[in-house]
Amino acid sequence: MSHLVAPSMLSADFANLKKDIDMVNASEADWFHLDVMDGMFVPNISYGFPVIKLIKKYAEKPLDVHLMIVDPDRYIERFREAGADWISVHYETCPHLHRSMQLIRSTGAKAGVVLNPHSPVSLLKDIVEDADYVLIMSVNPGYGGQRFIENTYGKIIQLKNLILEKDTDTLIEVDGGVTLENFKKLTEAGADILVAGNTVFSSDDPAKTIKQLKMQS
Ligand code: DX5
Ligand code: ZN
Numbered sequence: 001m002s003h004l005v006a007p008s009m010l011s012a013d014f015a016n017l018k019k020d021i022d023m024v025n026a027s028e029a030d031w032f033h034l035d036v037m038d039g040m041f042v043p044n045i046s047y048g049f050p051v052i053k054l055i056k057k058y059a060e061k062p063l064d065v066h067l068m069i070v071d072p073d074r075y076i077e078r079f080r081e082a083g084a085d086w087i088s089v090h091y092e093t094c095p096h097l098h099r100s101m102q103l104i105r106s107t108g109a110k111a112g113v114v115l116n117p118h119s120p121v122s123l124l125k126d127i128v129e130d131a132d133y134v135l136i137m138s139v140n141p142g143y144g145g146q147r148f149i150e151n152t153y154g155k156i157i158q159l160k161n162l163i164l165e166k167d168t169d170t171l172i173e174v175d176g177g178v179t180l181e182n183f184k185k186l187t188e189a190g191a192d193i194l195v196a197g198n199t200v201f202s203s204d205d206p207a208k209t210i211k212q213l214k215m216q217s
Pocket of ligand 2: 034195
């Protein structure tokens with residue numbers, strides 16, 4: 001499958017959100033990536049249900065909701081009701097990950113596990129088959145526009161090997177510091193979904209940048 005591109009709306013212009021939603025709709029982007037931060041698990045607070053509902057109202061593409069919140073199980077159903085199609089939770093916030101994956105899937109959404117940069121891929125050995133996707137963080141979560149962490153390539157390769165070993169069809173997403181310079185190396189390593197915030201929204205021509213990020217290597 002050719003890789004997907006998911007612009008992160010964290011870097012959108014919130015005073016003109018509809019304009020940026022329309023831009024993503026009209027572009028070659030595949031998903032909307034929505035970052036929910038609680039000021040507890042990560043040192044930043046972003047947005048919640050009202051903004052997600054508003055984006056859902058106008059979005060013509062799936063919503064990929066990345067939960068950077070403590071004890072996310074409490075809110076899975078509400079994020080689904082707000083319009084989430086894909087929901088990911090951090091390994092670091094879930095003591096019962098199988099239960100979290102089942103809960104997400106029971107709502108009809110696809111379920112993902114996210115790994116912080118310091119968490120090794122080996123932690124996923126007994127959960128990878130139960131997830132529809134794994135999100136490898138390539139920055140420390142909390143902010144857009146940070147610098148890409150180089151050991152991400154190796155983690156993607158390790159994860160791809162684990163997925164092949166388990167003979168499962170789990171997708172690999174990468175999030176943080178994705179640029180026009182590094183995206184090809186990421187897809188070559190095995191990434192299926194590229195999240196890009198700053199690279200897309202700081203561009204003079206965001207739709208063109210999305211088109212460039214969609215190019216095959
Ligand atoms: C960071 C978020 C990312 C962020 C990516 O915690 O999970 O989705 O918006 O932004 P860039 O692409 O600017 O690093
Ligand atoms: Zn994210």
